[in-house]
Amino acid sequence: MTPSIAPEGTLNPAHSLRLACICVALIAASRTQAQDQPIAFVGATIIPIDGQPIENGRLIIENGKITAVGDDRLFIAPNTQRVDVAGKTIMPGLVDTHSHLGSGWGGDASGPIQPDCRIYDSINVLDAGLQKAQAGGLTTLNVMPGSGHLLSGQTIYIKLNDGRTIDELAIHNDDGGIMGGMKMANGTNSQREAPFPGTRAKSAALVRQRFIDALAYREKLKKAEADDEKDPPDRDLALEGICEVLDGKRVVHFHTHRADDILTAIRLSQEFGFKVVLHHVSEAWKIPDEIKKAGVACSVIVIDSPGGKLEAKDLLMTTGAVLEKAGVPVAFHTDDPITDSRLFFRSAALAVRAGMSREKALAALTIEGAKMMELDNRIGTLTAGKDADFIILDGDPLSVYTHVQQTYVEGKLVFDRANPKDYLYATGGYGAGENHIPYGCCLDEGEHSR
Amino acid sequence: MTKQGKMKAHIHLLMLLAIALFSVDSLRADAPIAIRGETIYTMAGEPITDGIIIIRDGKIDRIGKAADIRIADDVRMFRAKVVTPGLIDAHATIGLTGYLNQRQDQDIIEHSEAIQPELRAFDAYNPRERLVEWARSFGVTTIHTGHAPGEVISGQTMIVKLAGDTVDDAVVRPEAMIACTLGDWATHGDKKAPGTRSKAVAILRSELIKAQAYVRKIKEADEAEAKAASEKAAGAGEPESGDNGEKSDGDAEGKKEKSGPKKPDRNLRLEALGRVINREIPLLVTAHRANDISVALRLAKEFDIDIVLDGAAEAHLLIDEIKAAGVPVIIHPSMIRSHRGTTENASFETAAKLVHAGIPVAMQSGYEDYVPKTRVVLFETAIAAANGLSFEEALATCTINAAKILKIDDRVGSLEVGKDADIAMYDGDPFEYMSHCTGVVINGAVVSEEVR
Numbered sequence: 043m044t045p046s047i048a049p050e051g052t053l054n055p056a057h058s059l060r061l062a063c064i065c066v067a068l069i070a071a072s073r074t075q076a077q078d079q080p081i082a083f084v085g086a087t088i089i090p091i092d093g094q095p096i097e098n099g100r101l102i103i104e105n106g107k108i109t110a111v112g113d114d115r116l117f118i119a120p121n122t123q124r125v126d127v128a129g130k131t132i133m134p135g136l137v138d139t140h141s142h143l144g145s146g147w148g149g150d151a152s153g154p155i156q157p158d159c160r161i162y163d164s165i166n167v168l169d170a171g172l173q174k175a176q177a178g179g180l181t182t183l184n185v186m187p188g189s190g191h192l193l194s195g196q197t198i199y200i201k202l203n204d205g206r207t208i209d210e211l212a213i214h215n216d217d218g219g220i221m222g223g224m225k226m227a228n229g230t231n232s233q234r235e236a237p238f239p240g241t242r243a244k245s246a247a248l249v250r251q252r253f254i255d256a257l258a259y260r261e262k263l264k265k266a267e268a269d270d271e272k273d274p275p276d277r278d279l280a281l282e283g284i285c286e287v288l289d290g291k292r293v294v295h296f297h298t299h300r301a302d303d304i305l306t307a308i309r310l311s312q313e314f315g316f317k318v319v320l321h322h323v324s325e326a327w328k329i330p331d332e333i334k335k336a337g338v339a340c341s342v343i344v345i346d347s348p349g350g351k352l353e354a355k356d357l358l359m360t361t362g363a364v365l366e367k368a369g370v371p372v373a374f375h376t377d378d379p380i381t382d383s384r385l386f387f388r389s390a391a392l393a394v395r396a397g398m399s400r401e402k403a404l405a406a407l408t409i410e411g412a413k414m415m416e417l418d419n420r421i422g423t424l425t426a427g428k429d430a431d432f433i434i435l436d437g438d439p440l441s442v443y444t445h446v447q448q449t450y451v452e453g454k455l456v457f458d459r460a461n462p463k464d465y466l467y468a469t470g471g472y473g474a475g476e477n478h479i480p481y482g483c484c485l486d487e488g489e490h491s492r
Numbered sequence: 493m494t495k496q497g498k499m500k501a502h503i504h505l506l507m508l509l510a511i512a513l514f515s516v517d518s519l520r521a522d523a524p525i526a527i528r529g530e531t532i533y534t535m536a537g538e539p540i541t542d543g544i545i546i547i548r549d550g551k552i553d554r555i556g557k558a559a560d561i562r563i564a565d566d567v568r569m570f571r572a573k574v575v576t577p578g579l580i581d582a583h584a585t586i587g588l589t590g591y592l593n594q595r596q597d598q599d600i601i602e603h604s605e606a607i608q609p610e611l612r613a614f615d616a617y618n619p620r621e622r623l624v625e626w627a628r629s630f631g632v633t634t635i636h637t638g639h640a641p642g643e644v645i646s647g648q649t650m651i652v653k654l655a656g657d658t659v660d661d662a663v664v665r666p667e668a669m670i671a672c673t674l675g676d677w678a679t680h681g682d683k684k685a686p687g688t689r690s691k692a693v694a695i696l697r698s699e700l701i702k703a704q705a706y707v708r709k710i711k712e713a714d715e716a717e718a719k720a721a722s723e724k725a726a727g728a729g730e731p732e733s734g735d736n737g738e739k740s741d742g743d744a745e746g747k748k749e750k751s752g753p754k755k756p757d758r759n760l761r762l763e764a765l766g767r768v769i770n771r772e773i774p775l776l777v778t779a780h781r782a783n784d785i786s787v788a789l790r791l792a793k794e795f796d797i798d799i800v801l802d803g804a805a806e807a808h809l810l811i812d813e814i815k816a817a818g819v820p821v822i823i824h825p826s827m828i829r830s831h832r833g834t835t836e837n838a839s840f841e842t843a844a845k846l847v848h849a850g851i852p853v854a855m856q857s858g859y860e861d862y863v864p865k866t867r868v869v870l871f872e873t874a875i876a877a878a879n880g881l882s883f884e885e886a887l888a889t890c891t892i893n894a895a896k897i898l899k900i901d902d903r904v905g906s907l908e909v910g911k912d913a914d915i916a917m918y919d920g921d922p923f924e925y926m927s928h929c930t931g932v933v934i935n936g937a938v939v940s941e942e943v944r
Contacts, residue, residue, distance in 0.1 A: 171831055346871055347626050349591030350863030379831045380863055385875070391925030442878045442925050469879060472809060475836025
């Protein structure tokens with residue numbers, strides 16, 4: 043949330059700016075301006091994820107991108123601002139493959155399959171949860187509709203960049219389209235009264251029929267495209283949504299817990315040839331080889347105790363370790379509010395406690411999630427050319443005692459623990475649940491920061 | 493080696509291992525246990541470096557520096573990097589909240605009436621619940637458990653050890669407190685009362701007033717009985733017609749007993765609340781909003797009862813008032829969901845703020861209705877330790893200070909000679925995410941050796 047360019051030798055530039063009583067107009071201006079002078083963060087332990095940690099490292103960013111990462115021999119151009127971060131740790135901003143932040147809802151109670159519903163149309167970007175997520179070091183989210191449907195709608199990939207509209211937060215593809223996946227689920231959550239399914243077999247049958255409908259729809263579209271004589275079918279938003287899945291434009295993010303449900307999700311993806319990431323996977327530890335064989339990635343949830351519902355009764359903290367050993371790509375997710383985004387590191391640390399390697403656990407918070415969202419060319423590692431999404435920590439990322447000090451999205455400081463308002467979001471307290479008030483909206487910004 | 497051959501070799505190895513384990517166990521089942529810790533946090537003085545604890549007959553027999561204690565040859569020795577008292581979860585629903593979360597294993601809340609202090613956790617506790625074993629494997633040995641928040645008065649809580657096959661084996665205190673909820677967690681959207689905070693407090697006050705009257709009548713009847721008995725014992729003389737004794741207002745018929753006021757019929761509800769009125773047990777008041785906490789403090793004063801604040805998400809706004817009232821706080825789990833609703837102003841730092849103000853504080857796992865079905869008090873305390881509490885201050889909230897608030901510190905909460913041998917072992921800082929609990933002892937018996 044705190045915009046500005048860091049003066050040399052300080053970690054927390056926001057403070058001096060605030061004390062200098064910079065007027066709102068200037069803050070608003072610097073907020074929207076692209077960061078055009080290179081900045082070098084000097085002296086930290088850098089965990090780039092795509093390589094070994096670098097002691098006394100240097101990270102150089104410019105115009106929202108990473109331009110160089112290296113050790114203390116890395117050349118720093120004369121016009122570069124230096125920020126001393128000795129004793130700190132820098133790593134990529136965290137990628138959450140499964141979040142429900144922003145108070146959005148996808149499909150409603152009218153039916154079990156609603157591919158026409160876009161979470162894009164219902165997110166409140168000022169929700170305090172997004173600010174708290176920045177405090178947890180998160181920079182990119184896959185915001186999903188819920189799991190009470192077989193298919194609950196289109197997800198959206200966003201950056202936590204303090205934008206004031208969903209379009210500012212949304213990640214766009216090269217064609218300018220808004221990126222996201224499709225949320226599906228099986229198991230118990232979607233079993234309800236008709237028209238929802240009552241059994242697992244019915245669940246799969248309903249999904250298969252709808253996908254077959256979409257295949258026919260797509261066929262008609264193709265025929266109409268190839269033949270001027272033929273009219274295309276009437277537009278059908280639901281079938282269009284499934285067609286985007288069939289065309290590989292959307293990855294299916296599939297809520298699935300029990301071992302047999304996991305295999306059903308894999309079977310559906312194979313029948314219709316869609317890209318799938320398995321989410322939660324409580325019982326993946328029972329069938330790691332089958333998952334490996336299917337070549338499917340898993341986004342794992344880590345929970346403090348087993349159960350809470352039947353399909354999670356055999357959930358274990360060892361799932362990440364077992365999948366790692368089997369060679370299955372693993373990411374973690376918060377499922378916020380199930381896990382508070384401010385404690386996302388904890389999921390990885392508990393997985394390490396249960397046997398996962400540190401390297402894979404940290405990758406599971408960053409690059410592996412990025413791959414599952416097909417964003418690994420832009421985010422997930424500290425690599426020259428990628429977005430300058432990174433966090434500064436005061437210790438080992440996997441220690442309970444470590445706190446995120448600053449979070450940067452595309453070179454912009456969006457969270458600073460030294461800023462009282464940001465600190466409130468980081469720890470909680472009176473007002474921490476209130477919607478975020480964006481910069482530039484109020485003259486008494488200073489008041490709101492307390 | 494063929495696949496089959498390998499399998500056979502494995503089976504042989506397993507059998508040998510099983511035999512070996514079995515024989516060690518059978519040899520040493522009754523052997524005294526010793527635990528040697530690189531650091532032992534006794535919570536009764538400074539930590540002991542390279543210390544040893546000798547356990548005998550379920551109690552701590554000796555504790556001190558390893559160099560000062562001779563170990564008998566037949567002891568069963570455990571070693572750990574860090575040794576602490578068995579952890580105490582000052583407010584849980586474990587044993588009533590089944591991990592499957594299905595109708596048949598959910599006994600945490602009865603919604604038929606707003607006030608039901610007659611419901612005993614003792615009658616619902618399942619010592620074989622999976623979550624009992626789960627919490628224990630992280631070092632939790634004692635829990636204060638019972639009905640969840642959700643009605644104005646939801647039942648009687650109890651204290652159990654996380655060991656034993658029956659509730660009778662497990663119990664420490666069959667009736668510890670009466671669980672009360674204030675605020676919107678205890679109000680209902682439908683037509684059922686209470687629908688508002690004011691109504692909830694009115695209902696609660698009315699019930700406490702009834703309990704006061706009930707207690708008074710019993711007392712008067714007992715006194716009259718005692719007086720009559722002593723007069724009778726004093727010898728002859730007609731009993732004076734005791735007509736101007738205090739009127740028993742439940743006796744509208746005017747049928748006056750010569751011997752004095754009549755004892756009221758037994759009433760489980762009023763008996764239970766009567767124990768609160770008599771200050772035999774405290775009212776455990778779950779209140780999160782500052783205004784609800786104020787109500788709790790006001791009730792304590794009005795009825796001259798002991799209360800323990802529970803949850804208290806906004807306690808950080810009323811530190812002076814809580815301190816002045818001398819009320820202990822069983823603070824909400826650090827990771828309580830705060831994304832919206834009544835706990836939206838919860839803070840990771842509240843435990844530290846209260847402790848540093850000198851208020852007695854204990855940590856809890858609380859109640860969860862979904863996933864996770866229970867929290868683990870070790871994990872909740874860890875977050876408090878990372879947000880303002882020192883290591884030992886944090887550890888005290890789930891050991892000795894929890895024991896004091898629950899009034900069981902004569903038995904548990906610290907490692908001292910004569911106390912129950914409830915001990916947790918860790919391979920590092922217990923609060924660190926990546927440390928493991930490596931062993932748990934309850935009443936001198938090793939109940940978990942799993943590395944978790």
